[in-house]
Amino acid sequence: MAPVATSPAPSSVPLVHQSEDVVKNIKAKLAAARNGNSSDVAAVDEEAVHAKPDGQKLDEVSDAVDAVNEYLGEHRDVSVPRDHDDEWRAAKSKFDEEKDKEAFRNYEDAADHVKALYREQHEKQTVAFNIAAREKYLGKVHARMTVWEAIEKLDSLVDESDPDTELSQIQHLLQTAEAMRRDGRPDWMQLTGLLHDLGKLMCFFGAEGQWDVVGDTFVVGAKFSEKCVYPDTFDANPDAHDARYNTELGMYKRGCGLDNIMLSWGHDEYMYWRLKAQTTIPEAGLDMIRFHSCYPMHRDGEYRQFFAPGDEQKMTNVIAFNAYDLYSKSDDPPDPVKLRPYYEAIIDKYVPNGGRHAVLEW
Ligand SMILES: [Fe+2]
Ligand SMILES: [Fe+2]
Numbered sequence: 001m002a003p004v005a006t007s008p009a010p011s012s013v014p015l016v017h018q019s020e021d022v023v024k025n026i027k028a029k030l031a032a033a034r035n036g037n038s039s040d041v042a043a044v045d046e047e048a049v050h051a052k053p054d055g056q057k058l059d060e061v062s063d064a065v066d067a068v069n070e071y072l073g074e075h076r077d078v079s080v081p082r083d084h085d086d087e088w089r090a091a092k093s094k095f096d097e098e099k100d101k102e103a104f105r106n107y108e109d110a111a112d113h114v115k116a117l118y119r120e121q122h123e124k125q126t127v128a129f130n131i132a133a134r135e136k137y138l139g140k141v142h143a144r145m146t147v148w149e150a151i152e153k154l155d156s157l158v159d160e161s162d163p164d165t166e167l168s169q170i171q172h173l174l175q176t177a178e179a180m181r182r183d184g185r186p187d188w189m190q191l192t193g194l195l196h197d198l199g200k201l202m203c204f205f206g207a208e209g210q211w212d213v214v215g216d217t218f219v220v221g222a223k224f225s226e227k228c229v230y231p232d233t234f235d236a237n238p239d240a241h242d243a244r245y246n247t248e249l250g251m252y253k254r255g256c257g258l259d260n261i262m263l264s265w266g267h268d269e270y271m272y273w274r275l276k277a278q279t280t281i282p283e284a285g286l287d288m289i290r291f292h293s294c295y296p297m298h299r300d301g302e303y304r305q306f307f308a309p310g311d312e313q314k315m316t317n318v319i320a321f322n323a324y325d326l327y328s329k330s331d332d333p334p335d336p337v338k339l340r341p342y343y344e345a346i347i348d349k350y351v352p353n354g355g356r357h358a359v360l361e362w
Helices: 019-034 046-050 058-073 112-124 127-138 147-154 169-182 187-195 198-204 231-236 267-278 283-291 311-330 336-350
Strands: none
Touching (some): 147 198, 169 336, 187 283, 198 267, 283 311
16 A cells, blocks of 8 residues: 655645634634625525524534535535536446345345444434534545545445445446446546545545444534435434424524535535545546446435426436445455556546645545
8 A cells, every 4th residue: 555645735736724724714704704704504404403402502503504514504605617518318228137126225134234333323423423424524634645646545444334245445436437337428427436445545544433434424513404315313313303403404494405404413524625626527427436426316316305407417427326335345346556557537527726646535
């Protein structure tokens, strides 16, 4: 494995979320919102947030939720989406025609460590935890590495939430990208396949366990979905018994849009922000990364009460991606040494300021 670079990143690719700036930004946005200078605050239902149980510091929670929602909504212009044809969206995946789809995502017969991971994830992914996690992971730089160094670093991790593979991560990333390549998907989509799970690097950046890195994601701050795997385990989550968070809308307003919804913290959201700030992968590719673990949303049709115009399109993007993530896991292991030059040429195209040589902030 290549060593993690310690030299400063190129100043032309700054990390947008420096911790002090984050706090300053949040405070400024909150102040603007209180003075009526922001139109986005309507995304959170203040009445619901304030209908709290005794002894809770409501204002703090309300402020924090506003702050996170604002925070998630900023920097939209950091990367410039490219024009791209969208035949890929309508085309059906071909690589998986012969595969037995029933053999995947079998959680009933999953290993004990898979069940244990979900139990812990469902108990601990509260609104409060999610606010703190965003500050912790997006508020500072944890490592400086090129894309390929990051891929190699991740390679020692086996995802405990995944019942379908025990291959290393580099194999999974390459299998996903290679299946897209065989089906003739655009190069940026192949790159999305190659990078989509790099957020699992959080396991090396002080994650509390794999429960805050991997596993299906779901909306927090509203009633937990019955479509999640092992839905009964949410009963041990304090938010399931909190009147602010356990209704259909919870702390949100109907139609507030996916940009204003807080998904349980994990590798999807982390990677989305890192790639959005430091690459020119099109918005459709960023959708694929951000929502790829939210099976209740993209597969089971949950959370439509929050959708705004354009959000169904995001789900179409994720669905176009999903087959490759899921059904390529039974393919033969690819050869990283042989494939590296092909993918580094794509990295050159979508990573500014050095492409394969660019030292990114993680
Ligand atoms: Fe993933
Ligand atoms: Fe994956």
